[in-house]
Amino acid sequence: MTKIKSLADLKKKKEDLQSKIALREKSDTPEGRVLVKVAMATCGIASGSKEVMEYMVDELDKRNIDAIVTQTGCMGYCYAEPTIEVKLPDQEPVVYGYVDTRKADEIIEKYIRNQELVDGIIPVNYQTIEKDKEE
Amino acid sequence: MLVCAGTGCRASSSDMLYKNLNKELKEHDLQDDVQVVETGCFGFCEKGPIVKVIPDNTFYVSVTPEDAKEIVAEHALKGRQVERLLYVDPVNKKHISDSKGMGFYKKQIRIALRNCGLIDPESIDEYLAADGYEALGKVLSEMTPEEAIQEMIDSGLRGRGGGGFPTGVKWQIASKVEGDQKYVVCNADEGDPGAFMDRSILEGDPHSVLEAMVINGYCIGATKGLIYIRAEYPLAIERLKIAIRQAREYGLLGTDILGSGFDFDVEIRYGAGAFVCGEETALIHSMEGERGEPTFKPPFPAQSGYLGMPTNVNNVETFANIPVIYNKGAKWFASIGTEKSKGTKVFALAGKINNVGLIEVPMGITLREVIFEIGGGIKDGKKFRAVQTGGPSGGCLTDKHLDTPIDFDNLIEAGSMMGSGGMIVMDEDDCMVSVAKFYLDFTVEESCGKCSPCRVGNKRLYELLEKITQGKADKEDLDNLRNLSMVIRDTSLCGLGQTSPNPVLSTMDNFMEEYDAHVEDQRCPAGSCKELIRYEIIPENCVGCTACARNCPVNCIAGERKQLHTIDQSLCIKCNACFEKCKFNAVAIV
Ligand SMILES: Cc1cc2nc3c(=O)[nH]c(=O)nc-3n(C[C@H](O)[C@H](O)[C@H](O)COP(=O)(O)O)c2cc1C
Ligand code: SF4
Ligand code: SF4
Ligand code: SF4
Ligand code: FES
Ligand code: FES
Numbered sequence: 001m002t003k004i005k006s007l008a009d010l011k012k013k014k015e016d017l018q019s020k021i022a023l024r025e026k027s028d029t030p031e032g033r034v035l036v037k038v039a040m041a042t043c044g045i046a047s048g049s050k051e052v053m054e055y056m057v058d059e060l061d062k063r064n065i066d067a068i069v070t071q072t073g074c075m076g077y078c079y080a081e082p083t084i085e086v087k088l089p090d091q092e093p094v095v096y097g098y099v100d101t102r103k104a105d106e107i108i109e110k111y112i113r114n115q116e117l118v119d120g121i122i123p124v125n126y127q128t129i130e131k132d133k134e135e
Numbered sequence: 136m137l138v139c140a141g142t143g144c145r146a147s148s149s150d151m152l153y154k155n156l157n158k159e160l161k162e163h164d165l166q167d168d169v170q171v172v173e174t175g176c177f178g179f180c181e182k183g184p185i186v187k188v189i190p191d192n193t194f195y196v197s198v199t200p201e202d203a204k205e206i207v208a209e210h211a212l213k214g215r216q217v218e219r220l221l222y223v224d225p226v227n228k229k230h231i232s233d234s235k236g237m238g239f240y241k242k243q244i245r246i247a248l249r250n251c252g253l254i255d256p257e258s259i260d261e262y263l264a265a266d267g268y269e270a271l272g273k274v275l276s277e278m279t280p281e282e283a284i285q286e287m288i289d290s291g292l293r294g295r296g297g298g299g300f301p302t303g304v305k306w307q308i309a310s311k312v313e314g315d316q317k318y319v320v321c322n323a324d325e326g327d328p329g330a331f332m333d334r335s336i337l338e339g340d341p342h343s344v345l346e347a348m349v350i351n352g353y354c355i356g357a358t359k360g361l362i363y364i365r366a367e368y369p370l371a372i373e374r375l376k377i378a379i380r381q382a383r384e385y386g387l388l389g390t391d392i393l394g395s396g397f398d399f400d401v402e403i404r405y406g407a408g409a410f411v412c413g414e415e416t417a418l419i420h421s422m423e424g425e426r427g428e429p430t431f432k433p434p435f436p437a438q439s440g441y442l443g444m445p446t447n448v449n450n451v452e453t454f455a456n457i458p459v460i461y462n463k464g465a466k467w468f469a470s471i472g473t474e475k476s477k478g479t480k481v482f483a484l485a486g487k488i489n490n491v492g493l494i495e496v497p498m499g500i501t502l503r504e505v506i507f508e509i510g511g512g513i514k515d516g517k518k519f520r521a522v523q524t525g526g527p528s529g530g531c532l533t534d535k536h537l538d539t540p541i542d543f544d545n546l547i548e549a550g551s552m553m554g555s556g557g558m559i560v561m562d563e564d565d566c567m568v569s570v571a572k573f574y575l576d577f578t579v580e581e582s583c584g585k586c587s588p589c590r591v592g593n594k595r596l597y598e599l600l601e602k603i604t605q606g607k608a609d610k611e612d613l614d615n616l617r618n619l620s621m622v623i624r625d626t627s628l629c630g631l632g633q634t635s636p637n638p639v640l641s642t643m644d645n646f647m648e649e650y651d652a653h654v655e656d657q658r659c660p661a662g663s664c665k666e667l668i669r670y671e672i673i674p675e676n677c678v679g680c681t682a683c684a685r686n687c688p689v690n691c692i693a694g695e696r697k698q699l700h701t702i703d704q705s706l707c708i709k710c711n712a713c714f715e716k717c718k719f720n721a722v723a724i725v
Contacts, residue, residue: 003384003385003386004268004385004386004387004393005386005393005394006272006276006393006394007269007272007273007275007276007277007393009393010263010268010269010272010393011269011272013263014263014264014266014267014269017260017261017263017264018264021261021264037252037253037255039252040338041251041334041335041338041339041370042331042334042335042338042368042370042371043331045370070255070258071255071256071257072251072252072253072254072255072256072339073250073251073252073254073256073335073336073338073339073340074248074251074252074335074338074339074493075251075252076243076248076251076252076492076493076494076495077175077490077492078491078492078493079489079490079491079492080175085252097175116170117137117170117172118172119140119172119173119174120173120174120175121137121172121173121174121175122174122175122176123137123139123174123175123176123177123178123187124241125176125177125178125179125241125242125243125509126178126241126242126243126244126245126494126495127241127243127244127245128245128249129244129245129246129249129459129463
């Protein structure tokens with residue numbers, strides 16, 4: 001891996017990465033790509049998020065759905081673990097709570113395939129900060 | 136249509152509302168065009184039930200099941216909002232039609248947790264794409280250490296590990312002390328029972344802590360960083376290791392970082408999970424391979440810390456705030472929070488509350504907002520009793536503190552403290568004497584034993600509390616309890632002993648009537664002290680279903696099928712099984 005040698009280097013790297021991520025979200029298929037994030041902190045794993053993650057990876061692949069499944073940290077909804085976030089192309093991400101493999105199946109078939117929302121959505125209840133801007 | 140099915144809204148009939156909406160849609164033959172979906176809590180329970188309509192982001196509040204008709208007829212059919220159900224802005228009294236602009240219902244602001252749940256913690260690239268290491272780049276190439284420290288002072292950030300000491304000032308002190316080798320230490324010991332803020336940050340965003348440690352090193356002239364983490368956090372350790380490796384590969388740790396000529400590297404040190412090792416002097420001794428016992432301050436770690444060298448110790452959450460402060464400016468950070476406590480605080484919300492979880496709220500928010508809105512209120516519709524903050528060093532707050540803005544100073548004034556951020560909510564079934572006893576039990580276990588007020592005093596305190604919960608104490612014991620508490624507080628060597636009587640003192644201040652009931656009437660008002668309660672069967676209610684008798688582990692309930700049952704008090708071990716099993720409200724705790 002090449003080292004980052006200056007602030008200018010760092011900024012360039014960031015822009016490259018950001019456009020790579022933007023590209024990844026677009027993908028080349030007309031329907032675009034689905035992004036799934038599984039909350040994998042201790043409490044998530046304790047309530048079964050590992051199985052959910054494996055299930056998602058396997059099943060999306062088996063069912064020929066072009067998707068990227070990644071892990072992430074605590075979303076804060078520990079009462080509703082396991083939680084996953086699903087982002088369909090050109091849509092706001094949606095968080096689902098209490099996801100077991102049955103729920104995951106429902107999410108794949110109904111939400112990911114048909115864009116039909118499924119019970120168990122966890123509304124975002126926090127504000128995020130605009131990261132880049134100095135205010 | 137998103138209908139909140141969180142516990143708070145369900146209690147005000149959101150399930151009926153859900154059914155009615157579906158019914159109305161069917162009547163208008165819209166069931167294929169409009170979908171009704173149940174969601175979790177919006178964190179706005181006070182105004183529940185909530186219905187959110189997408190994609191136009193209409194946010195209806197206090198919706199009754201009867202309102203379903205109008206919502207479907209107007210909104211679903213004609214596309215017109217039902218104005219009277221819209222949320223009214225408390226400031227300008229206008230109806231809010233698009234919830235996109237309704238940031239204020241979102242009581243949480245995520246600064247320290249900004250990346251948790253958003254990026255992959257095992258990918259430095261995702262961290263970089265989220266402005267990672269940019270603050271470091273800025274500090275190294277555009278600021279002198281003095282300027283960078285000044286920025287920290289101006290931000291008003293105070294330590295999140297419990298004490299609330301101004302971080303910038305601490306850095307300034309450490310920067311001025313001379314030493315051949317200075318150290319930056321990250322305190323990830325997190326020993327408070329029920330607290331998991333630091334763990335979640337390390338598991339969700341380890342690079343933010345590394346980045347801040349390098350900045351810290353540059354500011355005070357340290358080239359080595361140490362993270363002291365308890366071995367019980369294997370996932371956090373694993374992710375930290377990955378993060379350190381990746382940062383080294385990119386040259387963000389190591390020599391000549393970003394071409395600045397500044398060197399810094401980080402190592403992990405493991406703790407065995409003793410609470411006292413979170414205290415900074417004990418932590419340093421533990422890292423040196425000595426016994427994890429505190430020593431008297433001064434000298435402070437800044438003067439003589441790790442291996443006798445100047446050392447700056449900060450908490451995980453303190454560090455996690457730092458990169459954002461440089462990216463967005465001290466002024467921005469100082470605009471959030473109260474006059475003397477800036478920014479946000481992460482709390483681990485636990486106990487008898489509906490939405491157990493990790494929250495990050497601006498300083499100055501009230502306990503009421505945290506418990507009844509974000510937290511979704513008390514479980515099973517029970518009554519709020521108290522909230523414990525600050526762990527074993529803190530105290531219990533009550534009804535009368537619900538509207539106090541939470542910050543470092545207000546909590547201390549109310550007889551508790553911020554602590555590291557554990558927040559345990561209690562309901563009417565919790566006995567406050569037992570709560571104090573629980574924390575004392577913890578302290579007795581965790582006291583390092585170096586000084587006698589703490590080692591012996593806390594044990595005696597515990598015994599007094601035990602006597603009270605058994606109904607064997609008298610008035611004099613209560614006086615002794617208070618006096619001994621004061622002595623321990625005033626004469627202990629370290630923070631553990633100095634704060635250990637707080638749970639006792641604060642419950643005595645706020646719930647004296649409960650202590651009195653135990654002592655004078657041998658009665659536990661919450662019905663939880665085993666020695667003071669009895670289980671009795673109410674003859675009018677008992678139908679003789681035998682459920683209690685079949686579940687009694689000591690077979691002390693007698694009675695024929697369809698006959699009144701009775702408990703043999705001399706054998707009963709007060710296990711509560713009969714109370715739980717009886718479906719006819721025939722078992723009473725008296
Ligand atoms: C008994 C005791 C336990 C402590 N435990 C912790 C802990 O687990 N984590 C922590 O960051 N600070 C803990 N502290 C506070 C530390 O001594 C120290 O003040 C803190 O790490 C400084 O960092 P900050 O200024 O960023 O808060 C504890 C203090 C005492 C007296
Ligand atoms: S107060 Fe308690 S924990 Fe602290 S040094 Fe004394 S005995 Fe040890
Ligand atoms: S479970 Fe209740 S109703 Fe049934 S026998 Fe026992 S006390 Fe009576
Ligand atoms: S409390 Fe337990 S031991 Fe006592 S009567 Fe009920 S079931 Fe039996
Ligand atoms: S650790 Fe999973 S939501 Fe908190
Ligand atoms: S907003 Fe509905 S339960 Fe909290």
